[in-house]
Amino acid sequence: MENTSSPNLQTPLLPVEANGDIRVWFATRELLFSAQAPEGYYVVDATEVESISRAKIITFLENYNYVVVLSSQPRRAFEQFARQMKWVEAAGGVVESDGGAVVMIRRNERWDLPKGHREEGESFSQCAAREAEEETGVKVNAVGELLATTLHSYNIYGSWELKLTAWYAMRGESESLSPQREEGIVCAEWIPRQEIAQRIKNSFPTIKKVFSAFLK
Known part of the structure; x- marks a missing residue:
């Protein structure tokens, strides 16, 4: 089952951690949506959630193994990113x-x-x-x-x-x-x-x- 336009972002299966973090893996490279910037992560400041660009984030992941999208609303930041992708459930x-x-x-x-x-x-x-x-x-x-x-x-x-x-x-x-x-x-x-x-x-x-x- 694939959804190419409206990801099921309200599903209870979404892996949101206790602190609100959400992780997306690109093979062995990690994209983290968080309100905190862990040590060793390349930081993408997402003060304006609407400004999040899939293309830019993927470029960062080509150069860094760990990237964090820093936002006071990590879930909203993730949702903005997800809407720019083709959603698949498995x-x-x-x-x-x-x-x-x-x-x-x-x-x-x-x-x-x-x-x-x-x-x-x-x-x-x-x-x-x-x-x-x-x-x-x-x-x-x-x-x-x-x-x-x-x-x-x-x-x-x-x-x-x-x-x-x-x-x-x-x-x-x-x-x-x-x-x-x-x-x-x-x-x-x-x-x-x-x-x-x-x-x-x-x-x-x-x-x-x-x-x-x-x-x-």
């Missing part, structure tokens, strides 16, 4: 077996988790189960708690997309997994819990956030 998550192993996929030379775009009329939890089954061949028996929500952005075919992803804990089973190669997935494996930390060392920050919640 879901995925961690499928765990009765034995405690989890399904992980290998894509773009990184260990990742199955996820994909939400279809019209589909709930986020339904999407998470469907995408896990399609991308790995696992049979999802149950969708459990919402682990985390994340925001990340990328340029595809010249269009900037902003993706909200809901990540769930799921239970599943499969004697053998089958990676969806047309989605660029080169393998899908059952990974023992004790190996997760090693596997995700080079994973994207969003994946590390999901596992941080899952392994608590």
Whole structure:
């Protein structure tokens, strides 16, 4: 399900932190909307929220790993930025077996988790189960708690997309997994819990956030 004109900015799934901060990831580079400027971040002063420019912010992200849009109203600043992007909603998550192993996929030379775009009329939890089954061949028996929500952005075919992803804990089973190669997935494996930390060392920050919640 994609919305190209009016992002669902009032969704309760928007990952707003307790202090009001909102983070958007561009691969491994972070764009933070905050009322405070953390040390080590390049600061974009957004005194006038309406002046926020997607093009300028993306240029800054090409040169700095951490950029903060400083505003007394970080959510309003984020909303102004989001309206300049193509809004996409997705879901995925961690499928765990009765034995405690989890399904992980290998894509773009990184260990990742199955996820994909939400279809019209589909709930986020339904999407998470469907995408896990399609991308790995696992049979999802149950969708459990919402682990985390994340925001990340990328340029595809010249269009900037902003993706909200809901990540769930799921239970599943499969004697053998089958990676969806047309989605660029080169393998899908059952990974023992004790190996997760090693596997995700080079994973994207969003994946590390999901596992941080899952392994608590």
